Every structure is written in structure tokens, then in C-alpha cells.
Amino acid sequence: MIRLLAAGLAALALAGSAVAAAPPRQADLEAEIVCPTCKTTLDMSTSPIAARMKTFIRVRIAAGDSAEQIKAQLVDQFGPAVLAEPPKRGFDLLAWLLPLAALAVGIVVVGALAWTWSRRRDSGVEAREPDLDPDLERRVDEELARYED
């Protein structure tokens, strides 16, 4: 049993390292890099510089570079705006955090408004139940009794 478990763990470790060492895919990188002249991702662009960048990516993948290495080389040539997604560090981290913060604030605001409105509706129902005038109540009872007879 222990041998079986050890063999399973070893197989998992091998599979993990194989995934980590898998070469980057051309299509993935083309979707993550922006053409500097047309401002769309490479996979959406047919401009001459986009074609040249696609060739560059193909050559670097064949040379064994990782996705991060290829992106770093493109950033070195064209600046950080060449990345479709801003890096998750430094000032650029704000681009990731601000939408989440805005979402959290939105949830809190909507929740607070919903709570306030529900409270107002509840208090409104109570307010719409005025005490019936005793004389009117007596007359209503009499009329109802007459119809029941």
C-alpha cells in the first residue's frame, strides 16, 4: 500500500514538472501581446509589425524561451504597453485591485440601500394601519352583521 502511494506521488510530481516545462503556446502569447500600431492583440491584427512580432514569438518558442522570457523581451523592445494585461506588481497592481475595490464598495452600497429601503417599507406598512375610529368600527360591524343575517 505504501509502495502504491509512493508511486502515485512520484507520478504526480513528474506530471507537475512536465506541465511546468511545457513550452508556451503561440496562440496564447498572441492573445496576450498587443500590436503597438493598432492597439489590438496580435491574434486580431494583420499589421506588418504584428506579423513581425508573431514571427519573433515563433522563433523564441523554438529557441526554448518561456512565456515570461518572451514577454520580457517584447517589453524591452516596445515598452510595458505591449502587454494586454498589466503586470501584477508595483503601480500596475492597482489595475487589478481597483475594480475589485469598486465591486466591494458597490456591494456595500447596494446592500446598505436595500437594507434602508426594506426598513422603510416595513415601517410604512405599520404606519398604514391606523387605529379604526370606534364609531366607524361599530358601524362596520353592524353592517356586516346585517349582511350575515
Added chain:
Amino acid sequence: MTGRARTVGQIFAIGAVALLLVLLGWKLAHNSGGVADDLAKGKHPAAPAFELSRLDAADGKLSLADLKGKPVIVNFWASWCIPCKDEAPALQKTYEKYRAQGLTVIGIDAQDFRGDAKGFTKRFGVTYPIVYDGSGSTLGKWGVTGFPETFFVDRQGRLVGERIQGGIDTERNKAAYAEGVQAALGQAQ
């Protein structure tokens, strides 16, 4: 919702809309066509400053301020641009012809691979200074909308002549280019 909360909400909403309007105004004011727009209106704005690394020396930089007092032709190009290949010999010829009069040609290679640009200058025998602007950081200030584009700067650092869009050696641009060179030299007819 209480009256006070409603008032606060309304003030917040109006403030948010006002902020968005201010941002829109700022964006419109700063998203103009650069100095090219002023030049098209007949004005002679100061040429936007730049300091960029030289293509032929990784650590060397060149700025427009370094050429103060000299007439300059500023040419925006990229190695993947076909009209840039066509006009390169004509630019080189201008540089050689007027160099003795102090005129300099600066090529700003933008949105390009540095290695490709080096190959381009070697292939076309370019000897005038080339600076590298891979990210295209200078394009907005100058109002460049495509490659190639050429501007003329006089000895006072002002833009003169016309902005040439497309190859300088085309039939459409030949006359404007010749006039621009003379205007930069201070010999406008």
C-alpha cells in the same frame, strides 16, 4: 431613506458626474494632434523635446536639445514600413548635401525591433543619426499618425515648412520636402 442621506447621495452623484466631465475635458485637451495640428494651422510651434538612445550605441543618448542652433530634419520611420525603404536613399542624400551647412537629419525609429532597424540602416547605407523609440513615446507629442512622417526644425528650434506624410521622394511630396529643407536652413523662398 432620510432627507439628509438623499441629499448626500445627490451631492455624491453630481460630484461624480462633474469629475467625469472634467476628466473628459482633460482627455480631449491633451489628446490633440500634437504640434502637427499647430503646424497645419500655419503656426511655428517649438519642436517637442526628446531624448532617446541611439540605435548604434546602446548607452549613448541623443536629444533634440543637443542640436540647438542647427537646422534639423526629423524623420519618423520603422523598418517594416515600405515607403520608409523607398525614401531612405533620398534622406541620406539630403544629409550628405547639406551637412556642411550644419543641417542634420535625425531618424526616429519607432514601434520597431531594434535589430530590424539596425539591419535597415546597414542595408540602405544610412549614416545620419538614428534614435530608437520602441514604445513610440514621441509620436503623440509630434502628432505622428503613420510612417514615414518628416518635420523640419529651424535654427531657433521651431517647426517650419510642412509636415510630410508619406515618402519624401513621392511626386506629391517632392516640392514640399524641398521647401521644408530650405525653410529649415533659413533660406525659404
